[in-house]
Structures are given as structure tokens and as C-alpha cells.
Amino acid sequence: MEDILAQAVEVAEEAEVFAVSSEETQVQFETNRLKHLQTKQQTSVALRLIRQGRVGYATATDMGERHSLVSNAVATAQFGMPAEFQLPAPSSYPPVAVFDAGVASVSNEAMIQLGEELVAPVTAHTPGIICEAEVARGTVSVRILNSRGGQADYRKSFFSLGIEGSLVNDTDMLFVGESASSCHPLSNSGEVAGTVLRQLELARNRASVPGKSLPVVFTPDGVASALISPLMAAFNGKMVLKGASPIGNKLGQPVFDRKFRLWDDPTVGYRPSSRPCDDEGVPSQRTTLVEEGVVAGFIYDLQTAALAHTGSTGNGSRNHGGLPSPAPSAFIIAPGDTDFTEMVQDIKEGLVVEQLMGAGQGNVLGGDFSGNVLLGYKVENGKIVGRVKNTMVSGNVYQVLKQVAAIGREAKWVGGFLQTPHIYCPSLSVASKG
Amino acid sequence: MSIKTAGQELAEVIGKCDADYVEAHLEESQTSHIIYRGRELDSIGRATAIGGNVRAMVKGGWGFVSFNDLNNLPERVALAVEQARFVGREASQLAAAEPVVATVSVEADRDPAAIPLVEKKQLMDEYNDIIWRTPEIQTSTVGYADSRKKVIFLSSAGSFIEQERADITLRLAAVATRDGDVQQVGLSVGSRGDFSALQSLHDEVAQMARRAVALLSAPQVKGGEYTVVLDPVLAGVFVHEAFGHLSESDFVYENDRLRRIMTLGRQFGRPELNIVDTATIPGLRGSYQYDDEGMPATRTYLIREGKLVGRLHSRETAAKMNEKPTGNARAINHRYPPIVRMTNTYIEPGTVSFADMVGDIKEGIYAKNWYGGTTSMEMFTFSAGEAYMIRNGKIAEMLRPVVLTGNVFTTLENIDAIGDDLAMNQGGGCGKGGQAPLPVSNGSPHIRIGRCLVGGG
Numbered sequence: 001m002e003d004i005l006a007q008a009v010e011v012a013e014e015a016e017v018f019a020v021s022s023e024e025t026q027v028q029f030e031t032n033r034l035k036h037l038q039t040k041q042q043t044s045v046a047l048r049l050i051r052q053g054r055v056g057y058a059t060a061t062d063m064g065e066r067h068s069l070v071s072n073a074v075a076t077a078q079f080g081m082p083a084e085f086q087l088p089a090p091s092s093y094p095p096v097a098v099f100d101a102g103v104a105s106v107s108n109e110a111m112i113q114l115g116e117e118l119v120a121p122v123t124a125h126t127p128g129i130i131c132e133a134e135v136a137r138g139t140v141s142v143r144i145l146n147s148r149g150g151q152a153d154y155r156k157s158f159f160s161l162g163i164e165g166s167l168v169n170d171t172d173m174l175f176v177g178e179s180a181s182s183c184h185p186l187s188n189s190g191e192v193a194g195t196v197l198r199q200l201e202l203a204r205n206r207a208s209v210p211g212k213s214l215p216v217v218f219t220p221d222g223v224a225s226a227l228i229s230p231l232m233a234a235f236n237g238k239m240v241l242k243g244a245s246p247i248g249n250k251l252g253q254p255v256f257d258r259k260f261r262l263w264d265d266p267t268v269g270y271r272p273s274s275r276p277c278d279d280e281g282v283p284s285q286r287t288t289l290v291e292e293g294v295v296a297g298f299i300y301d302l303q304t305a306a307l308a309h310t311g312s313t314g315n316g317s318r319n320h321g322g323l324p325s326p327a328p329s330a331f332i333i334a335p336g337d338t339d340f341t342e343m344v345q346d347i348k349e350g351l352v353v354e355q356l357m358g359a360g361q362g363n364v365l366g367g368d369f370s371g372n373v374l375l376g377y378k379v380e381n382g383k384i385v386g387r388v389k390n391t392m393v394s395g396n397v398y399q400v401l402k403q404v405a406a407i408g409r410e411a412k413w414v415g416g417f418l419q420t421p422h423i424y425c426p427s428l429s430v431a432s433k434g
Numbered sequence: 435m436s437i438k439t440a441g442q443e444l445a446e447v448i449g450k451c452d453a454d455y456v457e458a459h460l461e462e463s464q465t466s467h468i469i470y471r472g473r474e475l476d477s478i479g480r481a482t483a484i485g486g487n488v489r490a491m492v493k494g495g496w497g498f499v500s501f502n503d504l505n506n507l508p509e510r511v512a513l514a515v516e517q518a519r520f521v522g523r524e525a526s527q528l529a530a531a532e533p534v535v536a537t538v539s540v541e542a543d544r545d546p547a548a549i550p551l552v553e554k555k556q557l558m559d560e561y562n563d564i565i566w567r568t569p570e571i572q573t574s575t576v577g578y579a580d581s582r583k584k585v586i587f588l589s590s591a592g593s594f595i596e597q598e599r600a601d602i603t604l605r606l607a608a609v610a611t612r613d614g615d616v617q618q619v620g621l622s623v624g625s626r627g628d629f630s631a632l633q634s635l636h637d638e639v640a641q642m643a644r645r646a647v648a649l650l651s652a653p654q655v656k657g658g659e660y661t662v663v664l665d666p667v668l669a670g671v672f673v674h675e676a677f678g679h680l681s682e683s684d685f686v687y688e689n690d691r692l693r694r695i696m697t698l699g700r701q702f703g704r705p706e707l708n709i710v711d712t713a714t715i716p717g718l719r720g721s722y723q724y725d726d727e728g729m730p731a732t733r734t735y736l737i738r739e740g741k742l743v744g745r746l747h748s749r750e751t752a753a754k755m756n757e758k759p760t761g762n763a764r765a766i767n768h769r770y771p772p773i774v775r776m777t778n779t780y781i782e783p784g785t786v787s788f789a790d791m792v793g794d795i796k797e798g799i800y801a802k803n804w805y806g807g808t809t810s811m812e813m814f815t816f817s818a819g820e821a822y823m824i825r826n827g828k829i830a831e832m833l834r835p836v837v838l839t840g841n842v843f844t845t846l847e848n849i850d851a852i853g854d855d856l857a858m859n860q861g862g863g864c865g866k867g868g869q870a871p872l873p874v875s876n877g878s879p880h881i882r883i884g885r886c887l888v889g890g891g
Contacts, residue, residue, distance in 0.1 A: 042500070170694075357815050361816070
């Protein structure tokens, strides 16, 4: 890496080398039984340089190709965007614990055992259900070096459990599922399977809803599938700069319900979304986005922060193998003071939404969402009475979150990128087909 | 080490393994991308990548090892075999395959890597300028990506296939805003390496930008059931999402209850309905000569005269269902094992003209253009980038984007008119099992669906 940097600075004003290598082992169950054991090894190196004030960029998987790396990056620099930023000088990073050596020593046998513990209770509970399960462990090493002497070097471990079940009854299908992840080895297969059993219990009976406006409780998974992608776009500094965020000019203004608080936090210990620094070597920090309903901040990388005359929030991400770009690490919605059972008890007629399918397909920037309830339940007179089907829920995130009836007392991690409680909305448009 | 040399080295090793079957893929790719967000160039770059994998089967269990370091190949093979042995507990079943030794090259006029970056950038500049010239446009995105890839497939049965392919995608979006309201319209196109297919979109780009502005004054549809007419692009997404995924045998082959639903001969639609998947049409993004298990591409009728007559297979699903292999095992890259995927999927043209299709609709929706789509096998949702009310047989006011949802089985039955104007859409990419976007194409003539659930505000 040092030699790539040395070659690059000979032809550029500034340069940065980013190298990541990962190794992952996955045990996969198909149709209720063990089917695949996979190991994936990957390395890649990316060179970003600033030449005549413009950014050049190239990546390669092979250290042996470093000559073409420098020449490819130089070739793109003639068209590159003007660099408004400086690469970070050496700095100290917050202590963010993301590595547990125990992960690498979990044996294949133990992973298979965990997979069996995910599948067995579910198939015992519901005959005929078909489960897929995955147990995965891995490590990632990241190293960043730049021509201002900035450098970062960290290792991260991750471990995950997941199960999805599908139950077919003629042309009626039910989908259930749950997953968990950590930087520690996980052993809570019983808890994950237990969530699936609860879903199966609640979905046992069928219920139908009328097509009209109804109160809706989004479970944490429901929040993730219906409400979060518009917010992730709207708080992105790049969208704000382009004027494409509906809240970009609302800093300091009340846009959401007073009960709503949101922040981005890559410093939570032993979460796979955490890291001591971002992919540009900027120290990680917790960034407040909404405080008591008021827009309090946006997330930035170096370039967008410079253009917005502010500082990077340490959200430079190379998720897609390209140049760094602002991206959330993990969004966290603050818990409220209402139990899920209290929310349900409060509803005369309404819905609980666990999975909304296709919600992110519409006008995401504008906050509109509209999706089919893949997993959701009807509430009647304060009780969940059964699963709904052929039902669409539509709304606008900004209208929904402007007036929230209640926020749940307990928050849950969903999909590794969001920690959220239940959110209870007083009225949403529901369309259904009998 | 070149992947060819690595392939020759692997061929020596995998023939001698103590496994029921071993295959390997070696891949090298050159890619470039140009992204504008707003007026400014956001990212431009080139990348090269190499990598490979070894997949082994022992007693019905699969081991899979992927890597992008071409050293220690014999050890990777040994690990894959050891993993397969670790999970295998029954009998291996794979449909018979003739060993193939072949070389498939990219046509010289279809090599995006041969076109200078400056020429690609100039075209993107032109399109972005068109968007920005439109009043009330707040911002734009232009995302261009191309790849040229060479994959070597080899198997313990003696296959050694070198295949090259090229792919280009272009996604454009225009965002319009007024008084805090944000509306966007997108355009997705693609080609199998032919850059000239992207070079004359100026009028379409201008229309797209004007439509984004027009959406600001468009009403939301009132949610409910409507008669819906889909344009070829959206009908292509519908056939892919709503039916194509159900035809992928890996969902079906070990699921007895699903097998009962997907019984060959079952009536799914009216006799006018014919659905085909084929990788054999030259020049389409989903086409190839050999799939990632080294099987030759085929043309498969999924629905013929309204009846289920076929499905898509890998070697394993074909063997387990005792059906003919179709050559539909594909992987997006060397990091993933091949799984059953679609290629180019379309509804065959019928006889109804567009005017007749719309003519007797009192109140309905004309939905056009792809925005996105997803399926849970039984239920699907897909969204239209452009929609209009149909009133008294005429296309009426423009609507904000609509989301259509339904049950696959009843919706296919509810297709009551099939147009005479088949068109293929090359702008799509398919995701499954974490593998996205896979180059596919979809197509259809205009179709009419009765009683379709439409979500509104």
C-alpha cells in the first residue's frame, strides 16, 4: 500500500489508498436441512488522488495491478470533480469495540448446530412450513493511508443468524422471518426462532380490513420496510446540497412530532454497523438528526461537507466500491414510553404492520410510500385477531411522522442498520381487496 | 497469473477430487462508470477485478469457496470438497451434461471498454444538459456503467468454456420541486455492450424531465380496484415479477405444496396468454450461449395457451424434478454460486390494438414505465413511473406514480386483452438471493388487467 501511495504522490497533489479484505463463512439451510457451506475471501484496493485540483479514482482486486491503478486514477482525474476538501491529517479515533476474536473460533459444527436450533422449533410448531436459515461469521480488515500522514487500521468481526419460513396452502402463502447480528458470536437461536413462532401464532387466523383510513402500528421491522428509506435519503448531505431533500432547508425547524428523535451512531459497541472511523479516515461520531421533532443535522462526507461549509460527520462510505459518498452507519430512533400492548389496546379497528412489500418503489425522495402488507395483522377492539392479506398501506413519511400517536418503549435492531421502537400512527390510507 | 493459466492449473486438480462433482469459475472484468448528481460530476472511475470460485458436491451437499487471490488454488479446491463432504447427507443428483469445450468472444462493435471515457462522458454531459434546461428541475442524476467480463468455466466432467460478455446500463432521473413538494421521473436503458444503443435518447430525456415537472401538478390516484392497461415496459416487469420468479424451480423443487400449485398443465390464464423465457436471442442483455453450469441456453415456454407448460432449471432442480435442464443457472459474479434465474422473459404478442384495448374502459388507469417491482411469489407489487386516468375510452389526466399490487394467480386470470405490439425492455436488473443486479430483459405487448388493486394517497 505504501508503494502505491508513493507512486501516486509523484503524479498528484494528494492521494489516499483504501484497502479492505474480508473472509466470511456461511452455513446455509435449504428446505429445512443443511445444504451449503461457503467460504468467501475478498480483497480490494482503491486509490483516490487529487491531480490539478480534480479527483481521480480507480480500484483493483489485485495488488499486482498497482501500475494500472495509478494510471487509471490519473486518467479519470482529468474529468473528475473539483476537490473541495483536504484529506484528513493524522488524528486519534474513538475507542469503538467491533472485534471479538471469539467469532473466528466458532466451529462449523457449532454453526450447523445453531442452524438446526433455528429450524427445528419452527418446523415442529407448523407442519408443512419450509425454512431457509443462515448462520454466518466473518472478519473484515480495513486500512487507510493518505499523503497527509492520515492513517487508520482496524479489524471488525461479525456474526449473524437468520431464518425465513414460507407456508403454502394452495395459492395462499405466508412468509415469516427473523434475524440477528453482532460483532460477538451469537447463541440466541432460541430467541430468534421464538420471534418466528410468535408471528406464526398471530397469523394463524385470517382477518380482513375495510378500505379506509385506519390507525396503524409499525413494528420495528415494519418501520424498516415502510418508513426508513425516505429518511435515509432526506438526511443525506448530498441530497440536501442538491436541493432534493424535502427537509434540506428546514434545519432548526419542527418537521416531526415532538416525540420523534433520530440520530446516526457508528460508535455503539459490537454492532456490525459500527467502526472507529469512516471510509475516508474521519473519526466516527454520533450525529443528531432530529431532536424533539426539530431537524438538527445531516450526514456528510468530506466533499459534501466542504461544499456545505460544514465539517464531515464521519459518514463517508464506499459501500458500492466507488468514491466515498455520505451514507448512514446506523439510524437510531429513540424509544418512547408506550408498550406495544398498550398501542394495540388503544385501537378499535386498525392494523399492525410487520412487513410492507414494495414500499420503497414510489417517490422515495418526496417521502411517499405505498406497499402491500406482506406480514401484518388486523386489530379489533384492542386485540390482534388475525393476519390480513390483499391490503395496501399508503402514506407520506413526513405526514405520518408529523403526528405520531405513540412511540414504543423498547427499541430493536433491524437488518443491522436501524434500531427502532414500534411507531403508532393515528391514521393511514388502507386499500384492500376482499 | 492470468485466469487462463489458473484455469489450466485448476483443470488438472478438479478432475482428481474425491467428490461427486466439482466446477470452478474464473473471472476477469474491466468496468467503468460515470455518475452525475446534479450538474456536477459525482464519480468517474475505472476498475479491474479478478476472482474465482470452486464449487463441489458430495452426497447432495454443496461446498463453495470464492477468492480473488489466484494463489493456492489446489487448497481452495480441497476446502470446497471438504465443506461439501461436511454437509452432504444424501445422494447427489445433477441432470446429465455433455462436456463442452468452447470459446465465445465479444463482438468487436460491442466492446464498451474500447470506447474512450471522454466519449462516454460527452454523451452524459449532453443528457444532463437537456435535463437542466427544463424549467423547475431541481436536480438530476445520471448513472452510466459498463463492463466487459471474461469467465472461464471448468468442470470435473471435462468442460472448459471461455465466455466473454459486455453490458451497459444507463439510469437517468430528473427531480422537480415546488413549495416543498418533490417529484422524480426516471429512465433506464441498457444494452449488451452496444454503446450506439444509448446515443440517441435526447428526445426521451427531454420528455422525462418535462414529465417530472408535470407531476408537481398531477393528482394522486384514489386507491382501489381498477381496470389497468400496462405499456410493454411495465407489462414486461409484471411478467418478470409476477410470474417469472414462480417459474424458477429452486423455489419449487423441494416444496411439495408449491409443486402442487405449479403442476404442469394447470390453467393460469386465458388461451391467448403465452409466456417465454429464452437466452438464445442475440443482442439481448439476458442472452448467453452457456449458463454458469456450462449448459447450453434454451428457449422455454413457461405458459402456452394459458397453461403452465415449463419452468426454469439448474442441473440440480432438473434432476430432482425429473425434467429437462434449461440452462438457467446464473451467478452475478465469482463471489456467488449459480442459482436459477430468468434471462429474457416476455409475453408473446396477441391481436388487440391499443385503441381497442382502451376503447371500452369507462374508468381505468394507463400505467407506463418501470419504477421498481418485487414479489413474494404469491403477491407482487410493481410501480409505474408514469400513469394516466382512462376515462370513457380516452387517456385522460396524468397521475402521480402508482403502485399496483395483486395476487399472481388471480391477476394472470384477469389479463383479458393482449396487444399486438411486443417490445423488449433492456433497462432492468434482477435481484435474488443477494445477487443483484443481474442483466435480464423483459418484454410484452400492451396488456389489460381487470380488477387490479392500485395504491393511492
